[in-house]
Amino acid sequence: MxxxxxxxxxxxxxxxxxxxxxxxxxxxxxxxxxxxxxxxxxxxxxxxxxxxxxxxxxxxxxxxxxxxxxxxxxxxxxxxxxxxxxxxxxxxxxxxxxxxxxxxxxxxxxxxxxxxxxxxxRDESEESEEERTEPDLDVYADALLLVDALERHEMEVLEDMDTDALVNLYTLLSDVQRNANDLRKDVADVLLNRLHHDRPVSGPFGSVQRTTRRNRSLKDDEEVLGTLEGAGIDRERVLGVDRDKVDDALDVTELSESDVYEVEESEYVRKAEVDEERKETRLQGLKDQLAASEDEEAEDLRREIEDLEDRIDELTSFRTGAEVQE
Incomplete structure (x- = not known):
């Protein structure tokens, strides 16, 4: 053809x-x-x-x-x-x-x-009718609790916050960080199969790129010393196989790095940049859209938020043993 x-x-x-x-x-x-x-x-x-x-x-x-x-x-x-x-x-x-x-x-x-x-x-009306589902992810639940905590306290001056509030906030931040990092690694594993070049791949909020990490470890001491002696480097010069001394010796010989180092390479996804302004604009747009909307979907969403706040109160409030037995 x-x-x-x-x-x-x-x-x-x-x-x-x-x-x-x-x-x-x-x-x-x-x-x-x-x-x-x-x-x-x-x-x-x-x-x-x-x-x-x-x-x-x-x-x-x-x-x-x-x-x-x-x-x-x-x-x-x-x-x-x-x-x-x-x-x-x-x-x-x-x-x-x-x-x-x-x-x-x-x-x-x-x-x-x-x-x-x-x-x-897909038809926009069909998208609007789709039911909102809650993802079964630990980071999602922790993030909701964290958002609620951030909204309930004046965060401008941490020194003015009560100790118990700071303890709760620190705990939630730690949980979100741990769970988000686990999810980030899972996402990175999938992304590695889709990044086929060294140019950043962009999304609405930022970009990522494929990067190679090199890890070096010295070979057996006697092997390293024997290799260097064969190249005219006295054993005493690198006795103890100090990495800095070995690197100095490599600079004055024709030996390659792989002659004395076990070199391993691994690939990972590195964050290239974050468009904070774009994220803030998107978040503000969502807030404005919800505040200005008067349709049934917006009202349903407001009720969901109120129900969520009640659930959060129940989960995070402290009750004594006597109160529980009552």
Whole structure:
């Protein structure tokens, strides 16, 4: 199949997308929508960016990507995309024969129907009718208690708070930190399978990137000393195999680090940045929306909050043994 045929099939598929359909880029996970479909380009609009939100994607760039995918066995590695080019494979995945495998970091041509980077399109009224469910997570319950504690006390001057209030606050902060860190590690394990490059992947509140950590440990003392002596370094110079002395010796020899160190590498997800202003704006927007709304859903939410406060009072209030027996 020629590119011209594939291109016009893609344009037809884009024209048929439902209104409000949202796509997501495979590397940066930016959400965007197709706003215009033309013979020589596709115009998209990013939903999570404050600048450069509108961008044209040119036909000739799609053709270049098409040829790389079809000419290489197994498809094209997404890591090889130029910077800011990941909207192209996201749009191309709307074509019925092209599919992105984020776990493998590839886009390939397939036979038969394929999946795309199109997010689920649901009617807004259906979303509003969905029941709110409480996640079965320890950190969720601890966070609710912590929020309630923070709202009940004047936090500007901790020195003015009562000792029992400080004890409760410290306990809740410790529980939230421990449980949140456990959940953070679980999330990081999943993210590691989705980060295929050294560029940060952004979300609404911040970004993360894949980072390599190196841990060194010296080999057996006699092996290290023998290796250094063979390179002309006196045993007394590094006697005791002090790490600093070994490093000094490596600087004046042709030995490599791996000759005297056991080097292990492990990968982890590192927080790259946090958009505090975006978080504060989002939180304030939620508060304003609830305060201004007069519909039944908002009233139900207010009642849920009141019920939650009653439950928190019951859980956190101190009762003596005599009170319990009464």
């Amino acid at each position: 020629t590119f011209s045929v594939s291109w016009h099939t893609l344009l037809d598929e884009l024209d048929d997308l439902p209104e409000g359909a949202t796509l997501i880029t495979p590397l940066s996970h930016d959400r965007f929508r197709v706003t215009d479909v033309q013979e020589q380009r596709v115009v998209i609009e990013f939903l999570d960016r404050d600048i450069d939100e509108t961008r044209p994607l040119q036909r000739d760039q799609f053709e270049t990507l098409y040829r790389r995918i079809t000419e290489e066995p197994g498809g094209f590695e997404l890591d090889r995309l130029p910077p800011n080019a990941d909207p192209y494979p996201a749009v191309l995945s709307v074509h019925p024969r092209f599919e992105i495998d984020e776990d493998q970091g590839m886009i390939a041509e397939k036979e038969g129907s394929t999946t795309s980077q199109l997010l689920d399109v």
